[in-house]
Amino acid sequence: MPHEKPGSASRPASELADGWSHQFKPLEPIDVRKTRTCSELLAAMSKTAFSGRSLGEAADILYEMATDEKCFVVGTFSGAMTIAKQGLLITEMIDQGLLDAVVATGALMCHGLIEQSGRTHFRHDPHWTDEQLYDAGYCRVYDTLELERNLEEAADLMQHVLEALPTDRTFGSHELNWRIGEYVRQTAAGRGILQSAFEKQVPIYVPGFTDSELGLDVFVHNLIAADEGRPPVQVDLMRDIADYYGRVRGAERLGIFTIGGGVPRNWGQQVGPLGEILDRRTGGKHGQFIRFHYAIRICPEPVHWGGLSGCTYSEGVSWGKFVSEKEGGRHAEVFADATVAWPLLLRGVLERMGRV
Numbered sequence: 438m439p440h441e442k443p444g445s446a447s448r449p450a451s452e453l454a455d456g457w458s459h460q461f462k463p464l465e466p467i468d469v470r471k472t473r474t475c476s477e478l479l480a481a482m483s484k485t486a487f488s489g490r491s492l493g494e495a496a497d498i499l500y501e502m503a504t505d506e507k508c509f510v511v512g513t514f515s516g517a518m519t520i521a522k523q524g525l526l527i528t529e530m531i532d533q534g535l536l537d538a539v540v541a542t543g544a545l546m547c548h549g550l551i552e553q554s555g556r557t558h559f560r561h562d563p564h565w566t567d568e569q570l571y572d573a574g575y576c577r578v579y580d581t582l583e584l585e586r587n588l589e590e591a592a593d594l595m596q597h598v599l600e601a602l603p604t605d606r607t608f609g610s611h612e613l614n615w616r617i618g619e620y621v622r623q624t625a626a627g628r629g630i631l632q633s634a635f636e637k638q639v640p641i642y643v644p645g646f647t648d649s650e651l652g653l654d655v656f657v658h659n660l661i662a663a664d665e666g667r668p669p670v671q672v673d674l675m676r677d678i679a680d681y682y683g684r685v686r687g688a689e690r691l692g693i694f695t696i697g698g699g700v701p702r703n704w705g706q707q708v709g710p711l712g713e714i715l716d717r718r719t720g721g722k723h724g725q726f727i728r729f730h731y732a733i734r735i736c737p738e739p740v741h742w743g744g745l746s747g748c749t750y751s752e753g754v755s756w757g758k759f760v761s762e763k764e765g766g767r768h769a770e771v772f773a774d775a776t777v778a779w780p781l782l783l784r785g786v787l788e789r790m791g792r793v
Contacts, residue, residue, distance in 0.1 A: 543649020698746025
């Protein structure tokens with residue numbers, strides 16, 4: 438006899454579940470002819486499936502997070518987002534007050550600085566081999582080219598900033614980034630992440646500062662200064678942790694917006710465990726229970742590789758980093774290329790806010 442599902446053979450069709458009686462949310466086919474704006478398109482996508490639904494739900498959460506006046510929002514960014522021409526998205530989020538702090542890679546800031554100071558990136562021609570690119574002074578990032586000339590000009594810019602820094606005090610990466618932003622704002626036209634961060638006094642923390650051209654520029658500056666008998670620029674990344682913890686612990690609610698993963702994501706999220714560690718090890722003198730209420734992540738990394746870039750917010754709950762959805766936390770995880778999903782998401786949310 439053919440296999441039969443237990444208990445279903447004799448049940449009439451009228452008694453089978455209809456979805457409505459169990460209060461499942463119905464889906465709707467997307468009709469692009471009826472969606473006139475990005476906001477309307479995202480709303481329609483939230484009633485579909487897969488990553489489209491996730492992106493539509495992310496729009497709802499980003500809007501709620503952005504309009505929650507008691508929420509301190511942290512943006513974490515990794516990957517080659519600035520060389521991929523997404524830098525103005527971060528700039529816009531800072532300018533519009535959607536971000537209160539930024540955590541990023543040094544490479545992202547370096548390539549952004551190059552663009553923001555008037556230099557250009559180029560599309561890679563696949564007929565060129567990587568050996569030919571190297572010999573000519575081009576550095577390839579997938580399908581895009583950074584120029585060694587650009588990096589040298591950025592180093593010259595950095596030298597102007599470093600020479601003006603006092604040497605009798607230490608600087609965190611966020612303080613260095615403000616100084617760079619101030620200099621670029623005075624010497625170059627146009628918009629950019631570092632300029633806006635300086636203008637709005639939004640800190641940009643770079644936990645892996647030495648893992649970037651900017652960090653190497655500081656090292657070279659200090660090496661030459663030592664040869665010439667001059668004092669070095671003093672960098673202390675512990676200042677970043679102290680500044681970040683001080684800002685976050687004073688917030689009534691926290692939100693996090695993440696592109697990619699890696700060190701920026703982990704560094705931004707670890708403030709929860711830090712609060713618990715401080716509480717436990719100082720007898721409650723310095724600690725505080727800190728968790729993110731809102732959380733949005735756009736990243737194609739799957740969870741099964743075990744890396745932080747792909748780990749779910751549910752996993753983060755086990756570390757004390759996030760308010761669980763059962764407790765009212767709002768989470769959205771979009772498994773998509775950020776260069777496709779992020780511009781649509783930001784445009785749609787700004788439309789809802791009446792900012793475009």
